Amino acid sequence: MSDQKTTTLNFKELAMELLPEGASFEACLTCGLCSSGCPASGLENMDPRKFIRMALLGMDEELSTTPWIWCCTQCKRCQHVCPMNIDISQLVFIARGNWPQEKKPSGIVRSCELIRSTDSTSAMGLPPEDFIFVVDDVLKEVRETQTGFEKLEAPMDKPGTHFFVNQNSREPMSEPDEMVPLWKIFDMVGADWTYSSKGWAAENFCMFSGDDDAWYKVIKTRVDAVNKLGCKVWLNTECGHSYYTMWNGIHKFNMDVNFKLESLVTYYAQWIREGKLPVNSDWNVNNIKFTVQDPCMIVRKAYGDSIADDMRFVVKKLVGEENFIDMQPNRSANYCCGGGGGFLQAGMTDHRRAYGKRKFDQIAATKAAYVLTPCHNCHSQMEDIGHFYGGDYGVVHFWTLICLSLGILGENERTYLGPDLLALLD
Amino acid sequence: MIEEARYFETELAVIGSGIAGCAASIFALNKKITTAQVGNTGAVAYTTGYLDLLGKLEGDKGAIDNPWDAITALKDRCPDHPLNGISAADIRAAFNEFTAFLGECGIAYSSPGDSNITALSPAGTLKKTLCVPATMAAGPKAFAAKTACVIVDFKGLKGFSGKQVVANLHKQWPTLKAERIVFPEMLSGEIYPEVMARALEVEKTREALAESIKAVAGNAKVIGLPAVLGMHNPDFIKTELERLTGFEIFEIPTMPPSVPGIRLRELFEQVFPEKGIILIPQQKVSSLTFDDDSATLSLTDNHGPITIKAKAVILATGRFLSGGLEAHITGINESLLNLPVTQPAKRDDWYFEQYTDSRGHAIHKAGIEIDDSFRPIGEDGRPYHERLFAAGIILAHQDWIRSRSGAGIAIATAYKAVEAVDNFLHA
Known part of the structure; x- marks a missing residue:
């Protein structure tokens, strides 16, 4: 942390500018529904209602410097439950951007810098040539070692394909075998797809740092990459904020884009409905229970309940309807787990775990053995709070379970399976 | 960016997601009327969980023990009150249907009895x-x-x-x-x-x-x-x-934000889609237009524009908090269609001098007029449109807070509005 002073913003003025049409702070009853349903309430002696009231009282210096803005994951649940539709997360975004770079959590700043350090836009700084090498290397090994996948493809920079597929950097960087189930799924449904050596990475911590300019540049690199290859659909894989940052950024920065933005989850559902992914739950002979975590970034903040319903359709097909226990509340009303907004990278471990206690309770209430989620930040956070609070559940990707159900999950692709699931494969 | 606008067709569109709107969707569901429900949740999360029918009569000091007798008296005291046109049998049926639905979906309620319950605040x-x-x-x-x-x-x-x-x-x-x-x-x-x-x-x-x-x-x-x-x-x-x-x-019950209200809201949001209702909560309808064979609702949610075509519409948009009515310097407006609003002649008459004046304040009886078939009345004194119906506290001539009759008005008028919609659609 440096001594650089944080500029004091006029939050009341900003709030007034951000109000949706017809909304009014005068009509705010200070009812507290926002704070009541916010897992960040109480951290740093702040909550959403307090934040708004302090803004209206002109307590700008306090709001300009409170570290609470790094505990708020900008999940927009406060807005979702507010009868007046007041969006506090936008004020938080502005407050984040206003912090001097040196004072912002270094993990978020560093991730943003790494994203901008190569054409990959990877928060782990993996350059294009390394991505190409890892994909090629893993593909070669699968072709050599896995029967039935001797001709598996993982196209790179192939022009004119239908799908431009992104990938969270965690896979090529730390657990490359986790890419394989996705390739197998594409192979099975006959998808016309490609990776790109440029703009392939999913994550965007520049948005979390409140830096508009950096956010725009990351999106621009990715949009240019899709346009260059002439793909029809930018397909977001199992990563929550990557969809939001691209979709929201394109709107926010008024960008001219001639392709569609889609989420892999909707395609899982579509391919299952069309019979292209013939998954079933016959494998789940021990009736192992599963629940689902709805990533805020693609459900409440973007698609709404339609994608949440797709997720449930897929899970029920995979594990059996009777073995799916929905978390409460769910879909658009779901609670953020505490992994979003850069919280995992912000270095505020105690606060993040306190925030995550509610999610832990919700998972515990389901008594499920596994949580499925198509989001890497949700995944990491739920694993961490599970260990911290003594939970005995696992967290799995959709692609893992899809390939498990199809009987094509390779030995190196089973990292997230517990003994109960592994036993079924032996 | 290439986007696909979402489009739905339905028999009934309910605008408003408070108790009246949700009750209307329940009654429509039970009548097998395909339904889309949109609009703000308003104050539903603030309820105590108690479902009042009528707890107090204007001018009386004491509370009401027998609401069914009191409804008869209401006809003399408040002749234009929206509960007056509804039979006791219909009100009871409406409460029974509503509470039975809640019970089946996970929140058990007592059935409406012959007298009021004395409950704790x-x-x-x-x-x-x-x-x-x-x-x-x-x-x-x-x-x-x-x-x-x-x-x-x-x-x-x-x-x-x-x-x-x-x-x-x-x-x-x-x-x-x-x-x-x-x-x-x-x-x-x-x-x-x-x-x-x-x-x-x-x-x-x-x-x-x-x-x-x-x-x-x-x-x-x-x-x-x-x-x-x-x-x-x-x-x-x-x-x-x-x-x-x-x-x-x-x-x-506790002070808001209280659990019983959040329970109801989350129950509705969970159960309605499962039962086939197209539910788009928390989004205000930006325009409602009518042509000869349908009504068109336009709105935008986080993900973009939505259009709903419906054969009939129930307006259950509430009053000021939920945005059904808007108070301006020049008077009170109905926010979606600019329907005529019955209201005090001038702004000075909205309130008495004292906030706690025992007579209540005239603004709290402002609202829209309906005919016998629960169709809102337009500028010309005739129903605004044959496809438009209304329910809940947007209706004029009632002060639901003072008379402890919020749920009663919401549930009973929703019941009758859906009955009228059913007659219209399937006559």
């Missing part, structure tokens, strides 16, 4: 209501029987004080006591009923709370708690806590 005062959630039912019974009871409240929970409840009731209920305990794993800071309710859905939390309750129960036979007994399965949580403590337990 968050402050320990008494109020008359018609139906109460099963989690609250033991409270009025314990009060009536003056059973030895401890009201337990929690360190850090604002807006609910056991001592206050006892202070207001001890003369009528001498065996009532108050105790304060720490909620499991919530030792410091402000805690919210919502957080406690969700935590009680975990078995370990229930077990810990049960031990704390037993430690302060003394010789009580029944325990009163603020309404925190779970969010999604309250009857089960209550039964479990009773099993673990050995005491009969009841909830008392």
